[in-house]
Amino acid sequence: DAGVIQSPRHEVTEMGQEVTLRCKPISGHNSLFWYRQTMMRGLELLIYFNNNVPIDDSGMPEDRFSAKMPNASFSTLKIQPSEPRDSAVYFCASKKVAANNEQFFGPGTRLTVL
């Protein structure tokens, strides 16, 4: 199994531009999570899906952020318009729905907004 796949690995963009981050979960996993990690705030949960349905998006910082999961094998996190304070590493993770299963993380996307 290739594990959780994220693209791009690095993204540098200018303030005001739209950014789309992509994630392919592990086959057979039906929960998907988007996290943001910074030195100051650590690993923060942005949103998670069960069976492609958004369950909790209370961590999404503001309306500039949106996430979709059109099918079981693909999810996107979009920031529009991007701002310098959005610079962080964004991780996608997946797991099976059973309550205490471990989460499997992707390698992350390092986003820099200039």
Add this chain to the structure above:
Amino acid sequence: SQKIEQNSEALNIQEGKTATLTCNYTNYSPAYLQWYRQDPGRGPVFLLLIRENEKEKRKERLKVTFDTTLKQSLFHITASQPADSATYLCALGGANNLFFGTGTRLTVIP
């Protein structure tokens, strides 16, 4: 909302010694707690899970304790090695999600 504190940002120990990392939490009663390891430039990797009704869990050189009265978990690495150098994250278990601490960066000095 829940608050999670890990004892220090960085911990340096000598090779061969036991490393002890602390995770304290408030405003929450997790059904379980997990520990993850994160290396630079990589995503976290699961290490151990301990449930609220378990006091201690072991895996090779790793040991985790969970005290729901103190609202604290301790993570021990015995006979530490330089390869154990990494950031270690504790995570409180929610219904289907996790709340992560900010991590402790461990450096094992040869």
